[in-house]
Amino acid sequence: MRAILATTAAAIVLTATSFAPAQANEAAIKARQSLMQLYAFNLGQLGAMAKGTTDYNAEAAQAAADNLLAAASMNQMAMWPEGTDNEAMAGKTAALPAIWTTYPAIAEKGKALVDAATTMAGVAGTDLASLQGAMGAVGGSCGGCHKTFRASDN
Template identity: 50%
Template sequence: MTSRFAALALAAAVAFPSLASAQEVDPNVHARQALMDLYAYNLGVLGAMAQARMPYDADAASSAATSLYHLARSGSARMWPAGTDSMSIEGTRALPAIWDDMAGFGEDFMALQTATETMMNAAGTDLASLQGAMGPLGSACGACHQSFRQPQ
């Protein structure tokens, strides 16, 4: 029975080499990329409302803003292990500057947390309040991306 299992495992490894390489990627990189996807999803809702590409909906705006608020507080230092920058591994846009300037990265992250709190307090109020909070939120995102994310 053991040799049959070993043969199946070997056949799977040969047939699906991408599975073996996927296991080599630090799971924290996947976690931070998923976090960024969730930021983008919720920002997309708020941005579409702010730009009148979708009707303003106080409940949806409040939900998206509250999600951003909690997401900005859920990121963990574990998601940013040394050696997971764009110069060290494939599949990430995190620049080495993050680890070279962790204090600056932390300041940008704190600015994001502040901006998400402002948005959370504004988004469900009315469209004008949501629009007013978009500038600081966009600036917080942009500042970090400009310094710490590789362009596409």
């Protein structure tokens, strides 16, 4: 009887721990997708002001730029474990496997976003022209990563 209980307990532990990596990977994907939503939310506010679809508001622009910088400056290492690409986790992410094979190129793309967000945070609350001037670098840094390391939606 003890042998059966021990075998059953071992099977339960092995089964439970075999799901842990998959759950951790799904949590990492959700975390980085949430981070991208924060980027998009704050960039949406800045972009609307830059395009003139929303009136320029220095306080709101500064808050959005500061939020963008805070999000871009986060340590994201835990959000990007190897094996969380669109091939290994089909249907859950658009991240291409190249992210994990092109270091330090991916790190350079991340640094470009932090640099552009730093510039944006330095000028967003100044005036509309300064905000508009900083938008290109922010958008370029987003596109620089997405064009290379994200599967197309098409």
